[in-house]
Amino acid sequence: MKRIEVIKRLLKEKLELKGGNLTEQRVAVFDYLSQVENHPTAEEVFLAVKRKMPKISLATVYKNLEALVECGLISKLAHGDGAARYDIRTDQHYHTHCLKCGKILDMDIEDDLLAGLSIPEDFVATGYRLELLGHCSNCK
Amino acid sequence: MKRIEVIKRLLKEKLELKGGNLTEQRVAVFDYLSQVENHPTAEEVFLAVKRKMPKISLATVYKNLEALVECGLISKLAHGDGAARYDIRTDQHYHTHCLKCGKILDMDIEDDLLAGLSIPEDFVATGYRLELLGHCSNCK
DNA sequence: ACAAAATCAATAATAATTATCCTTTTTATT
DNA sequence: AATAAAAAGGATAATTATTATTGATTTTGT
Structure with missing residues (x-):
């Protein structure tokens, strides 16, 4: 099974627990986070995802990062000085x-x-x- | 020597190291922080100091909190979710x-x-x- | 006392994030 | 598969916390 299919299956499962849906935008956001070593800001995620999905909105990225945090798929690193950052790890x-x-x-x-x-x-x-x-x- | 005189002496000494001046506003901000148990936001400091010094500006409170942090008199607790908080302790x-x-x-x-x-x-x-x-x- | 430097108050501007509103997509139901 | 209901998307306005600007006032060094 392809990498992206594995991601879709995981996201669908976890999102459903909170009554959320699987969307291409959410997959793209999660996929990007899982590929990078560092912990990017919402803005950085937006710019990266935008390259493959030009119509995506910054607000959507924010909303989806929040949704992914909510269902325990990623974590948010809020350190106060500057923008929050997001981390694929939740342990x-x-x-x-x-x-x-x-x-x-x-x-x-x-x-x-x-x-x-x-x-x-x-x-x-x-x-x-x-x-x-x-x-x-x-x-x- | 009165409490406020002790504060003034301390602030004057520390501020001078960074080329800063002693002002009534700085004293009031520091004095308030040293009296409270919790760690208030800039807004909360502003509202409290405003009661004794009605003409003080929120921007002045921000600048003075920053100045006090700069010379090691207080510390800033930036935790990301919401406003930064300030702490009289520096250890x-x-x-x-x-x-x-x-x-x-x-x-x-x-x-x-x-x-x-x-x-x-x-x-x-x-x-x-x-x-x-x-x-x-x-x-x- | 007086000039220079620093700070003040008021307010405009910025940065990060959230809310709104209408359209599109997804899911559930026939 | 068609369709209604629910959720999510996109664009943008609004909000929140903070910083920058500007001209007036205060403080400090001489």
Whole structure:
């Protein structure tokens, strides 16, 4: 089975759980994200997808990224300074975040940092975010 | 010596290092931040300071928060979803971040989580950010 | 006290994102 | 397969958070 067919099957399954539909635009957005190493902004996804699908709208990209996040197919990296970024991975992992160019990259470490952490009683933790801040190879 | 005099002396000293001046607006912004337990947005700081200093502008609050961050007197918590928040503390510490109401609170833990972390070679780390995500006592 | 520099207030502009509104596509039902 | 209902798309307006601009005011160094 072709790669794109695998993606369509996965998306259809996951989207249906939330009452969403499979569309060509959603496939294109997800497909692009799954091909890149970095974590692009909505704008970057838009520009890339636009090349293969010239009529797609930026608003559609935003809406579809949101829909994919909703059904757990991708994750959103909102770091505050500048635009949010999107990540094909949904498992817990950490990132390096360049303060100069804003690029976010995966950092592969197996340790569960929260393991030994004493969480406040009155707070229900559902997850956590760890980012290493600094300068990437290009910017240092 | 009165509290406000202590603040003025501290601000004057730190601001001068960056070529900045001591102004009543800066004192008011810093003073407010040092009195609250939570980490307010620029808008919230503006509304609070406005009560004592009705002519102050929102843009001034933004500029002054930025100036205070620049000279290391406060820190900025940019978490992406919504407005940035400001914190009187500048030492390394962690936060709980409520996904419902957006409130950010301090989490006091002594451990240095980065101690055992293997940082990628081509990345120059200057700091890190850890946030515990979930629901606060009011929202759970 | 006075000139130069910095900051202020008001407001315009920008950037990122979300909402609106009408058309098109997809899905469910006959 | 035809068709109605629901969902999604595209274009663009609106919103939100923030930054830039500009001319008036305040602060600082001499």
